[in-house]
Amino acid sequence: MPELRRDPIIGRWVIISTERGKRPTDFATVPVGKSTAFCPFCAGNETKTPPEVYSIRAPGTGKDTPGWRVRVVPNKFPALQIEGDLNRQGEGIYDKMNGIGAHEVIIETPDHEKSLGDLDEANISEVLLAWRERMIDLKRDGRFKYILIFKNHGEAAGASLEHSHTQLIAMPIIPKRVSEEIDNSRKYFEFKERCIFCDIVSQETADDVRVVAANEIFLAIEPFAPRFPFETWILPKSHEAAFEEIDRRGIDLLARLLKEILMRLDMALNRPPYNFILHTLPCQGDNRAWYHWHIELIPKLTKVAGFEWGSGFYINPTAPEEACKYLREIAITSLKR
C-alpha cells in the first residue's frame, strides 16, 4: 500500500510509493565527470572572472592571482544586479520591483578535477568559512531580506560550469519556500512552545531509522516525507537559527559530516548529479525562536513531470527508511580516495 506523508514543516504531502520501490541501481545516472575545455575557474585564469571579493590564499600571493584555495567572485552573468534601488510598485493588480541583489560564485578549489566531496575536510571547512564570511558581509546591506547559498553539481542538476563551485544570491524578498517554513514553524511554536526542527531531531534520534550519520553537533537524516529519492537533510542538533553564527568548531564538524554524506551518496548512486540548498534565518524580522537552519540535499535521479509541477505533490519511489539503510551500509573505509 503506498503511503501519503505530510511534511510537518510546510505541510506538503508526498506519496511514498513503496510498490514502485527503487534500489539505488535502478536510477540510471551519468556519473559527473570532467571535460578539458577552457575553464575560467581554474588557477591561472583569475583575470577571466570579475575581480575577487574574498579569498583564502597562501601568504604573499596577491588578489586575482594563483595561490588561493577558495575564491569568491561576482557571477559574470548575474540573475540580479547590485546597483540601484528597489522601486517597488504596482501595475494594475500586479506587483513588481527592480531586480536588485548580489550573485556570487564560491570557487571551492583551484583543482578542476575535484568535486566538493573529493576535497579534504580542511578544504571543505574553508569553503564553509567563505559562505559564512560572505553572508555576514552582505547582511549589512539593508536592501537584502535573504541570502541563499546553493549548489548545482553536474549538468543534469543545472550546473553550467563543471569546475566545483557554490553560488550565493542575496535578494530583496524572502523566497517562498523559506517563508512557508517560517510561517509553519511559527504556528507550531505558538501551539507547542517548541521548535519543530528540534522536535524532529529528538524523534529521529529516538527512532533511529532515518539517521544516516551524526556527530556531536550535527545530524544527517532522510526526512520523513521526502520529495525525492535519497533527499538528505543536515541540521544542527541544538537550536541554531542562523548559519552565519556558526563557530569554527561547528564549521569543522559540518565539513566532516557533509563530506561523509557526499561520499556515501557518491558510492550508493554512482557519483550522481545533485543540488543542495542552505536554508537560514532571513536578514530581518524576529524568527529566532522557531527557525532552525539546515541544508537540504537532493540527488538528481528522477525527472520531475507535470504532476509534480502542477500540484506541488511529489511521487517518491524510494521510502526514506530504505534510502537510509542503503546509505548507512556503505562501508566508509571504501570511501577513502
Next chain:
Amino acid sequence: MPELRRDPIIGRWVIISTERGKRPTDFATVPVGKSTAFCPFCAGNETKTPPEVYSIRAPGTGKDTPGWRVRVVPNKFPALQIEGDLNRQGEGIYDKMNGIGAHEVIIETPDHEKSLGDLDEANISEVLLAWRERMIDLKRDGRFKYILIFKNHGEAAGASLEHSHTQLIAMPIIPKRVSEEIDNSRKYFEFKERCIFCDIVSQETADDVRVVAANEIFLAIEPFAPRFPFETWILPKSHEAAFEEIDRRGIDLLARLLKEILMRLDMALNRPPYNFILHTLPCQGDNRAWYHWHIELIPKLTKVAGFEWGSGFYINPTAPEEACKYLREIAITSLKR
C-alpha cells in the same frame, strides 16, 4: 535591469531576467518524435492495458476492442491505490495516511504518430469530454478531495510512454499548489469582493500585451509573473469555478483554443516537450465564489536547478511580453497539418 514580479494568486516572486533574454531559437530542444517499439496504447493492443473504464467509439464496436477514438483505462502502475480506507494517523510529530486514490490514463487517439496538437478539433473535443466524464464519475467517491488532470508530453517532460495521453489522479488531499491558489484567491475576494482570476482576465484584455489568443469563451495568456519561458495559461473569460461543469459549446471552443496554442508553441519552439495541468475546484468545500478553473501549460525548455528547488523562486530568462509577441507572430495558416 532585471525585474522581480509577484504572482498575484499565490504570492510567488519570479525574476524576469531580460538581460539574459532568450529568443525561441536559443532553447535547444529535441523535437518530440515517435519510435516504433511495441505500444500498449495503440489500437489492437487493448488487452495489454487494464480494462477500459470509459471510451468514445464507433457504434457496434465492443469494450476493449478497436473502434475507439478516445479510451480511458486505469494506470497499470498506479501511484495511488483504489481499494481501502484512508486510515489517517500520527507517528510521533508526523502525519500519514494510506495512499488511496485513482490513477487513470486518457488515451487521446488510436494513432501512435499523432500528438494532441496534431488532432482535429473534433478529436480534441472528445478528449476534453472524456476528462469531464471521468471527473464527474470520480467526484461521487467521498474519499477524494481533488481530481488532477495533467499531461507529460515528450520524454524530457517526464512521459514514460510516447503514445499521446493525459493522466488523471483522484487523491484524498488537496494538493499544495491548489490550496495556495484557493487561500490567496479567498483573501483577495474578502478584500475586494471580486475574483482575482476575473480581474486578471479584465486587465489582460485591456493591456493586450500578454494575450496570445482568445475566442468568445476563453482567453490564452502569458501570465504576468511566469516561472518558465513560454508558460501559457488558458482560462474562461467569465467566472467558472469547476471545469467539469463545462457545456458542449465550451468544450468545442476550448478544443479550438488549445489546438491553436499547441500549434503556435510547436512552431515557435520546434515541437517542444511540455507539461500541462488543469486546476479546478476541489471536490468538497465552498470555494465557488473566488476560485476559477484554468489550464497551466509549461514547455520544457530550461533545466530547473538547485536555486529554484530550494527557494521556490524562479529565474525566467524570457519576459512574457516577448514570448507573447513570438507566439502571436506565428502565421496561423502555416500551422495547418
